[in-house]
Structures are given as structure tokens and as C-alpha cells.
Amino acid sequence: MKTNWIWILTFVGPALILLMVFLIIPIFASFYLSFTDFNVFAMTDWSRAKLVGLRNFIELFKDELFWKALMNTFYCLVVAMPVTVVLSLTCAVLLNREQTRFKSFFRTSFFLPFITNTVAIAVVWSWILNPSYGLLNWFLSLFGIKGPNWLGDPRWAMPSVIMLVVWKAVGYNAILFLAGLQNMPDFLYEAAELDGATSWQKFWYITLPMLRPTMVFVTTMMIIGYLQLFEEPYMLTQGGPLNSTLSIVLYLYRQGFKFFKLGYASSIAVVLFLMISALTLLRLKLAERE
Amino acid sequence: MRKRKSSWLQEIAVHGFLFIMAAIMILPFLWMISTSFKTPAEIFVLPPRWIPKEPALENYRELFASINFGRPFMNTVIVASSITFLSLLISSMAGYAFAKFRFKGRDKLFFLILATLMVPGQMTMIPVFLLLRQLGLLNTYAGLILPGVASAFNIFFMRQFIMTIPNELIEAAKMDGARESFIFFRIILPLSKPALTTIAIFTFTGSWNSFLWPLIIAQDERMYTLPVAVSVLAGQYGENLGIQMAGSCVVITPILVFFLFAQRYFIKGIALTGLKG
Known part of the structure; x- marks a missing residue:
């Protein structure tokens, strides 16, 4: 039976209008803006923005700071992704053991960073990482190690940002892995035990292959999330020192909302979108072939 | 041994x-x-x-008395609750329609909505900023709330859940002459409580913690949300560690307490989205 169109409009209409105005049309508008020279003068009078073809993209290609931001963002992705996977998988496997105690305490504490406001906790971290008064360097000094100037040293700034990123992500991913582990049938392990498999062998030949769907989901979400790195460097370092923590989105924010070069910033958004789509598709293709 | x-x-x-x-x-x-x-x-x-x-309590006294942190706190409460309420209502309505109504182009439309899930927020940020500026909605509650209400994920989540509600229930109500609005409010919504709880929790937490959007929309001090106020605090009171920690506490503690009470819904919700994906 077909539903009366008045009811269809009433139920789908509000969602559709909002999605159109705030999501679907803006996506196309972003593509359009990326081909214009929309700048601070066009803010008051949109007609001052002119179509300039591919100029923004050519400029972007020659922009050293953009390349720097690109490299930094990939540095974060390439380091943070494996570290997050290893730590969260380890936690999940250990929490899934029958013999492990205080499970709910561990699960709750691992999960706290994830639901916490990044901006507010980054303020806390910036003091923990303070070279003279910070907790971390005080702790290292107990072992006779002189900690670096974490956020002030271009070599250590990005690792510090990554530390916060991983700290926030481990609990969430551990929950996802744990859900995957709990969905696994017991008989596989029982059979392996009968054959005398060690726990390492069981992990390598049963757990990991069986966790593949979760692994694909987790790594895909990480690619999407880590490439949008913004709040951590914005709060910890403002992209410094010497632009060593400048990320793509931070650069987009600066170009768009500090200098109001909205056309140029849109071209950064388009490049980011294309990169995320390409990497996501690549990840899913790889998953199919495995 | x-x-x-x-x-x-x-x-x-x-x-x-x-x-x-x-x-x-x-x-x-x-x-x-x-x-x-x-x-x-x-x-x-x-x-x-x-x-x-x-x-x-010195730090907190200064935070609320001289820096007026109460204002961003109220703003965040207003914005996060409004987004949650409106998003829940609108996405469950749309979710119901996509799950149970039959009309031309339904699946194509739903697929279009799903496709937007892949698009990063930065892609819509600049055009929406320009639109709100043109409409004079910068530094208003409407500007902070409306873009957050339209959530493709929530529609998707509600549709998946409502699909599991048996059609017989709806058919029987229709036989008795019930209207769609009655079916939605009296049958669908009460049965969707688990799904509604999950997305209510995630939408509220997400809007409470949201930063980049309010940073762009709320340039006037009176419209700051908590995360924006804290980021400004870190710049202005750079040396005053006590005040900064009190500020962070005000942002973090409500969600923390909320989480400790509603923990199992959080964890169930996450496991659910992970297994589906």
C-alpha cells in the first residue's frame, strides 16, 4: 500500500530540508568555491568573487606550507594508526581473558579519554608536558632521564601531539575490538587447544583472522579521523614550533578564517576530501582482496 | 608445580x-x-x-565571578540540548518514513543521504559559514544549533532500528483507523527507546564537545560555548594554571558524570555501530 504523500512530506520533509541546506548543497558549493578567488572583499559582496579555474589548486601545489601540513598529517596517521591498533588490541585481548579481574574498572578508565572534550583535556596535557613544571618530565627525572622540551622542540612537538591523539583513541578502539572478540565462537579455540596450540599461535592464527571485519572498520575510521587532525595541534602548539605540527585542517582554518581566503581554503577542503575518499576506497579494496 | x-x-x-x-x-x-x-x-x-x-575554591570563584564562565556554560547546555532534542525528533521521523513508508525514489534518496556520511565536515564548513553570515545568523543560537540537527548518521541508525519493528503492529493499528502520527508517537517511538537512548547520548556528548563549528560561528564573547571559552582562557590566562584547570574541569566533569551513570548505553552503542560497519 502506498503512503499518502502528505505524510511522506511531513515525515521526510524537515530532515530533507536541513540536509539539503546544511550538507548536500554546501558540498557542491565547496567544489564551486574552490574554483573562485573568494576572499575578504567578497565577504560583503559575493559578486566580487571571480572564477579562476584551477588557479587555487596550482597555487596549492606550489605552496610549501601546504606540503608541510600534508607531511605532518601523514606523519600523524602513519605513527598513530599502528600504535593505536596495537595498544587497543592488546587491551581488548587482555580484557577478554576469563582470568582477568577488575574488568569493568579497566574498561571504564580506558574509555574516559574518548568521551572527554579534546580542547579541555589538551589544556591539561599542555601542562603535563611543560618542560619545567610538568608531570611527565618530573616522572622521567625519577629515573635520571632529562625529558625534552616536548612542545617547544620541533622534533618532539609532533610526537607529543600523537601521544594525545593515541591516548584519546585507545579506549574507543579497544571497545570495538572487544565486541569483535566476544562475537567469536568458542569452538575454534577449543579445537586449537586440543591440537596443543600455544596462546600466541591461537592469537596469530585464530583471533587475528577472525577479527578482520573489525580491523577493517577500525582502520578505516582511523584514516578518516586522523587525516582531520585539528584540535590537538590547535590547542597544544598552534601548529608550531616552526610549523612542525601544522595539520591540513589547521592550515585550512587559518587560510579560511584568519585570512578569509575562502576560495583557497575550499580548495584545501576539496583536496582533503579527495584524499580521504581515495584512501578509504583503497583500504576497502585491500580488504576485499585479502 | x-x-x-x-x-x-x-x-x-x-x-x-x-x-x-x-x-x-x-x-x-x-x-x-x-x-x-x-x-x-x-x-x-x-x-x-x-x-x-x-x-x-578561589579558582572557581574567579572563573564564574570575574571571567563569567556561567554564560558559556548556559550556552552549551542550551545548544547541546536543543540539537539533541531536534535531531532525535527529525531523524526518527525520517527513519520511520525510510523504513516503513512506500514511495517512489525512497531507496535512491536514502542512498544519497548515506553517501554524505563519507564527506568530512570541513567540506561543508565554508559554504555554511557564508550562508549563515548572509542570513545574519552568526553569533545566534539558531546558527549554532541548526547545522548540528541534520545528521545523516542518526537517520541511518533510526531507520535500521525501526526496520526491525514488525509490520503487523503497524498494519493492525491502521485497521483500527489510526493515523500515521498516532502510529509514530504511540507505537514507533516507544518501541525505539533503545535506539533513541543511544543516539541521544552520542548526539549530546558530540555537541557538548564540538569545537571547530562554534569557534567559527560564535565570535562574540556572549555566544561562546564552553570549549571555545576554554581555548580563549588558555590564551588569556596562559600563566594561571589553577584557573585553566578549573575551566577544563567545568567542561569535562558534566560529561564524565553523565558517562559514569549511562556507561552501559555508551558501550553498547559503540559496539553496535562497530559490528554493523
């Missing part, structure tokens, strides 16, 4: 590792809370005192 000893060692190693991980996760919070109650004299003392000798 020997085997038993080694498994005992193994237990210690496993629990040791888990306790160290838990400590790394919890200590920043404890340090934040304890520092927010410290006087300047005690703040920089190393080794850190986890329990202040003379706990003081």
Missing part, C-alpha cells in the same frame, strides 16, 4: 600492564581536579601533591 608458578607470573604481568594503562588514562583527570583546587603557592610543587594541603 613449575607451570603453576609461571601462570601466576603471567597474571601479574597482565594485570600490571592493565593497571599502568589505566593509570595513564586516569592520572591526567586526577591531576586536573586536584590542581583546580590548589592555591598558586601549591601548584608548582614537585613531586605533585595529589590532595591539596589547603583546598581552595
